[in-house]
Amino acid sequence: MISTKKLFIGAALAVMAVMLFEWNHSGNRHANTSGLTAQAIAAESPPQVSPVKARARDFYAPNSEDLGPNEMRLIACGTGMPTARPKQAASCWLLELGNGDKFIFDIGTGSAERIAALQIPYNFLDKLFLSHLHTDHFGDLDALFVGGALMGRQKPLRVWGPSGDTPERGTKYALDHLYKALTWDLDGRKGITDPRGYVPFEVTEFDYKGVNQIVYEENGVTIRSIPAIHALDGPVSFILEWNGFKFVFGGDTYPNKWYAEYAKNADLAIHESFISVPTLIEKFKFTPQGALSVGTQVHTSPEAFGKMMSIVKPRMAVAYHFFNDFDTAPDITQRIRSTYDGPLSLATDYMVWNITKETVRVRMAAVDEDVWPPQPSEKPQVPDPKLRIPPSQVILDGKYDMKEVDQPTYDKINEEYGLSEKQD
Known part of the structure; x- marks a missing residue:
């Protein structure tokens, strides 16, 4: 039988060992802790909160934060369906890089309003990449083009997009005819406003069949395209690489071998995760046959989205292309989690991701509904009244x-x- 004295000595030695270990590692105390332990340590000395100084906030206020030289910021400007609604515009994503470049991926119906709410001078928003030519992916191009030129874009709007299996189904054909459709609008502005932003689109059309082909390479940024499977021949997905970061935008696509290969290990990977088949039947009033076809073949089911993300293993997987509501989000999440257990965001409009080498921060933007256009980055040109019609x-x-x-x-x-x- 062990004596009480021996038990006391043993306990004392154990306590001393723990104290010595803690003392030797005190310099790395916060670096070597995580989860609940880190929270407990932080609670020991809560930050001082001032009644007059700005306090930390967990939302993004447009035009209020610098972007670091080794940082990307993605803002969802449209995450919903072809039928736009106040809560969600159709597909549109703004990616800002620490080198000053800004790229818009898709400009679906209703999304120009979201872009305006971000208070970014339009002269900085001159690069647009279209995944395909459904209106829920380029239906607000006219609003971005005309409204942007009116409020400070003093250069051509540059647009990259895929060819089609016929010339009439390609990006250049669509944009040439869109510009013609705006003839009355543009003629009515001649001699009244700065004309520099109203010149025809600068269209770069590339082969939709190209695999990992470079479609853009400027200022240290490389953007490649891969084929996507959706509706007809023509849709593509994009991979942007800059400063060691990889960003992938799937557009609309069925899971495919190209995405599986080239989206691997992305810092942030966007892929559609469509409304579930039962919800299509219940809320959209699809026939069961139509719901199965649209929800699992034309588009990607939540379960298939999860399977794809389990293959590519991004730092952050972003699901979009569904109505994100209190009663649909749990269903979508459960279905995705049946095939994927990694980092996940269910996108909704004005969701913001800040990506650095260390972290991926996800939060919402708080926007002003009464916002006015931002100040132009350059002095406007005085219009020539002689050009007026x-x-x-x-x-x-x-x-x-x-x-x-x-x-x-x-x-x-x-x-x-x-x-x-x-x-x-």
């Missing part, structure tokens, strides 16, 4: 004479800015 005399004859009420405004502006403008 006036209405016909038949229409002009219908004008009321309002010179008397408008003249005080002319007088004030002319005096304030040293001008001599006159009314028509």
Whole structure:
């Protein structure tokens, strides 16, 4: 039988050993802890909160944070369905890099409003990459083009997109005809606003069948394309690499061998995870046959999304292309988790990811619904009134004479800015 004295000595030695270990490792105390232990240590000395100084916040406020030289920021500007709704616009993603470059991937219906809410000068938003030509992926291109030029984009809008299996199904054909469709709009702005942003799109159309082909290479940024499987021939996915980071945007696609190979070990990988078949039947009123076809063949089911992510193993997997609601998110999550147990974000509009070598931070942006366009990055050009196309005399004859009420405004502006403008 062990004596009480021996037990006491043994316990004392154990306590001393623990104390010595803690003392030797105190310099790395926080670095060598994680989870609940780290939280407990942090609770020992909570940060001092000032009643007057800014406090830490867990949301992103546009135009309020610097982007580090070795950092990427992704903002979801559209995550929903072809039928846009107030909560979710159609597909659109803004990727900002620490070198100053900004790239828009898709510009689906309703997404231009989200881009405007981010308060980024439009001169910085001149690079757009289209995954394919469904309207829920390029339906707000006209709004970005015209609205951006009106509010400060003083250069051409550059657009990269895939060819089709016929010329009529390619990006260049679509954008050439979109520009023609805007003839009345653009002619009506001649001689009234800065004209530099209204020039035709600069379109780079590339072969949709190319595998890991370079479609963009500037300023240390390389963007490649791979084929995607969706609807017809033509859709693609994009892989962006910069400064040791890899970002993958799948667009719309069925799981495929190209994504499985070239998206591996991405820092952030976006792939569609469509509404589940039962939800398509219940909420979209699809027939069972239609729900099975659309939900598992034309698009990617949540279970198949999870399987793909278990193959590519990204630092962060991002699921999108579904209505993200209180009653659909649990169903989507459960289905994804049946095949994937890694890091996961169920995307919704204004979700933000900050990616560094150490962390991937996920939060929401808080935007101002009353936002005005940001200040242009360059001084606007004075329009040439000689370029203006006036209405016909038949229409002009219908004008009321309002010179008397408008003249005080002319007088004030002319005096304030040293001008001599006159009314028509």
